[in-house]
Amino acid sequence: MFRIKRVSTLRSGKLLAYTYLLLTLIMISMLPILSSQPPGNILRVALISEPRFLDPYWGGWNTGFLAAQIFDSLLQYDVNGSITLGLAKHFEVLQDEKAYLFVLRDGVKFHDGKPLTVDDVKFSFEVLIPKYDTFGIEYFANTTVEIVNSTTVKIKPGRFLPAVQIPLMASIDCAILPKHLLEGKDYYQSDFINKPIGTGPFKFKEWVKGSHLILVKNPEYWDKGKPLLDQIVVRFITDSASIMAALQAGEIDYVFRGLPYEAYSTLVGNPKLEVYLSRNPPYKLVIQFNCNHSILSNKLVRQAIAYAIDKKEIVSKVTVGLANVTHSFISERYAPTSGAKIYEYNPAKAEELLDKAGYPRGSDGTRFKLELLLRNEPEEMNVGYMIRDYLSKVGIKVETKVVEFGTWLDLQVKGEYDFNVGKYWIVPFWHYQLFTTKYIGMGAFTNTMFYSNPEVDSLFEQWIVETNVENQKKLLVRIDEILSTDLPWIPIYDLVWLNVKGKYVKGPDIPIGRYVFFDKLYNTYIEGYYTPTETTPYITTTTPTTPTQPPFNQLLIIVIIVIVLMVIIGSVVLLRRGK
């Protein structure tokens, strides 16, 4: 009998549910239609991790990518990765004075309208770079800048190391920052790193933390006609599946990092997208040894391990065959890599070497045990699992230890590890910190392999003061040969970066990777919104659209209150009825 008449409470309960659903549906129907075309001459980039601030001197890839758009240095890297002029219109190396001479361009302005002067260069090189830049502290310590005239400076670092310093001066590690905004202030306490002002092709516009960041074109950029884009909108999407979905839905125009290898085949099949397998920036995935370890200090053991693993199979399983097997320690970009010794997959040879080294198989088939330190990243863990397998076949029992980044660094620094798997940026001046004796025990990002070879040391010391590029290459090749015999690392493969962009994104900048990911995107444009011509200056056919939503948080609070009120009112209504 109850079922004949509808009970008001039941109705109220259902009513509440229906109301919520209905409201949601109404609101959804009011959503503007999402187009899968870019909304203008705007590049929408997805970053898988959000930077915490925008400091050009900080080493992070995401921070650096954004800072490169906002700041300039005296030199820069061109589209082919060669060092060319930036803010300076003339550059000379003064060998005898052990200094660098720069003549600044005229008419360069900061984003706030103030002109760039030699004072800013002096301030940046004397005050900021030696104190705040991750490489500046080491390689530009005690720099003095002599102002020759209103456009010319002589930069004299404490130690004259052209092989390192020139590449650094072409990257944002030596970005020129405005003296008038930073003089006398504590760099980190000021708001500068959250609202940066530079001389670069793009100006900082807004940053909604957790959501997106917007850069707009600098119309007064010193390189006339550039940049070609009106805006760069950076979206922070922390999940790779979400990035995939956004790419395929046309919500994102460019991604250069964060997509898993497995995504390759799906992306290649999408006619609206173009996929690049970029080898830049050069990174290698390697096995790293603690050369102080009782067993691993024996070179024969390390070489045996090199013979025991099948690099090709690792590449085919872990990177879906996309990466390249490598045997050398350096990158072709800096010097030829053919001199490295190659260890083909040969388990029999490995067993032979292990016997020779004095580690025969025990009664249970085991020779000895090792602990493999791994970072908490799928790629490295996968490689680690495969290594465990290969080594068990030759009688080495491996236990894996997966830790997060901080712990991973710490254990290495303390030497509390046997061997690990790591990814390293391959650039000569970092090798200087990694493979020389004087950097042993100097902390993270230095020689945590406890590797020492006097010949390598002396070669590096020669390299660092060498200005002739050909001589530099010869030295690096020789270093590579020695390292590949000593094997403080076993290089496994060159990393490949999945760069995906919409077909309508044009220009030679993409895929990026000339110097880490710090490439300026000033030659990029969106097809249909910009027509590149030789003579006519930059043209747009649409006005840039900027999201006009009010500050996020205030509205969010209102939304929350609305929902909570609905729930509370609903319950109160139910209770009050019938009183």
Next chain:
Amino acid sequence: MRVLDPLGISIVLAILLVAVGVSAEWLAPYDPFNTRMFRSLQPPNSVNLMGTDQLGRDIFSWVIYGIRTSLLVGLTSATLSIIIAISVGLLAGYRGGMMGGLLMRMTDVFLSIPRFMLVIVAVVLLTPKIVNIILVIASFSWPEAARVIRSEILSIKEREYVTAAKVLGLRDLDIMLSEILPNITPTILSLWTLVIAEAILTEAALGFLGFSDSNFPSLGMMLMMAKNAIFVGGWWVLLFPSIVIIILILTFNLLSDKLIERFSPKLR
């Protein structure tokens, strides 16, 4: 109690799962860590009943060992947790006073911070070794159980048989063992199975984030692989471990629920 009613089913399932875990070496056809035997991402077939993952590992073997890992962590941490909970709960409930208040405050601490966040922070900071994981899970789950035990005891304390025992001059310890303990046994069993379920869930979640012990096959870790396998249509990497995890957690949740229902419904 018939075998077919929910309590019976859950007990049988639990025993089955433990049996699988114990006899993993015999049940699993291949070494779960072996990456060299099979090709990458094979769908389920006659050789690999549940298919293979990106590294060519047999998922069926991984799942069998995964059940063992989950149960290892679950049973050990839960037992440890309950033992501590019983001791503290008994003391706090029977003796009362400061102990009781202190216990309440302690559990409040864990209500203030999401327990899982604390667990992750602790596991990450102490490095994910199986022993650490078990200890961390146990340390963060006993206060809640102790609180429940304590309130149980508070209500039992006032019953006639306890007063009678006191009048008869029995020692406190004897009273606790002979009168109170038997009466809170259903609660204890129910709590124990509940903590097992929670611990299994936590271990799987840790595995999903990559923070479980990599020397033990974890179902959660296979789901981490599944996240990327989905891109190339590897549905089996997602489906099978998911179903098994759900069954594991479900069994112990069900057991916990039905135990309480059956043996002391009035206390709900």
Next chain:
Amino acid sequence: MKSSEITKTICRVSIRILYSIPVILSVITIGFILLKLAPGDPAVLLAGEAATPQYIENVRKIYGLDKPLWEQYFIYIEKALRLDLGYSLSYKRPVLEVILERFPYTLLLAVSGVSIGFILGVGLGIISAWYRKKLINPLISNISFVLYSTPVFVIGQFLIYYFAIVLKAFPVGGVVTIGLTHGGFLAYVADVLWHLTLPSLTLGLIFMASYVKLTKSSFIEVLSSSYILASRSLGLRNSTILFKHAFRNAIIPILTLAGAQLSMLVGGVIITESMFSWPGIGQLTMEAVSTRDHPLLLGVFFFTSITVVVINIVIDFLYSVVDPRIKERL
């Protein structure tokens, strides 16, 4: 409310707050101990991906990481008591600022998740009690039980896969659709709700089981009481009052449940947040752990526990509104 009631309320609230102080302090202490037990040099992690030894030393000095442990602890506690949560080492901004940027998102997700759990759970529970003898009853119980036993990352994966990737009906992540000019406030709210649906559904589906059970049992209890016979003869209007009673009795445990669930979520749900790119406190906590950013991690703990205290006070308040007979119980 009369003035004596108001003073009573204020008294209750103050006592509550006082009791919470040692709890909050313990939370911070646990966090501090864990951080210090952990291997890992905060200075190294703050220095960035490729730093030189000198730089790392510099960083260590700048942030006072070379002071003895006790000193660091007491400095922190002293500041926290003044509600100065300090400076985030990794963000280089005040901790409070960093937390407040993320907190509204977490709060929004928490409230929606619990609300969906509540609405679905209570609704299904009433249906369950109503059609007690029909098939729908065990079906609802079983399904909600299975959902309750499913880990959040499994539900989330399935929801994403089916609704976002296959059906393309909902976005895979984020809070708003970027690059879109919203035609007014309402459209903006709609966009947020659209993005909120899957993550809060993920949470809500797990939470609803408890509500189903609670609602069902209290409604069944009432339905099978002798009131039913009486009201049959008296006319159906009494059924309204019947359900009022049932609801009244049920509302207390339901409120408690909602409060407890909300408290669980305001500290952040790392898995849901990372799956849906929802910028909440959970992800912030993980970052603080990876960078060993003590002020930030401790600040998050501090902030979360205070929020939970506030939520509990609000729930208590709602109790007394709903049923003035309820005596205050600490």
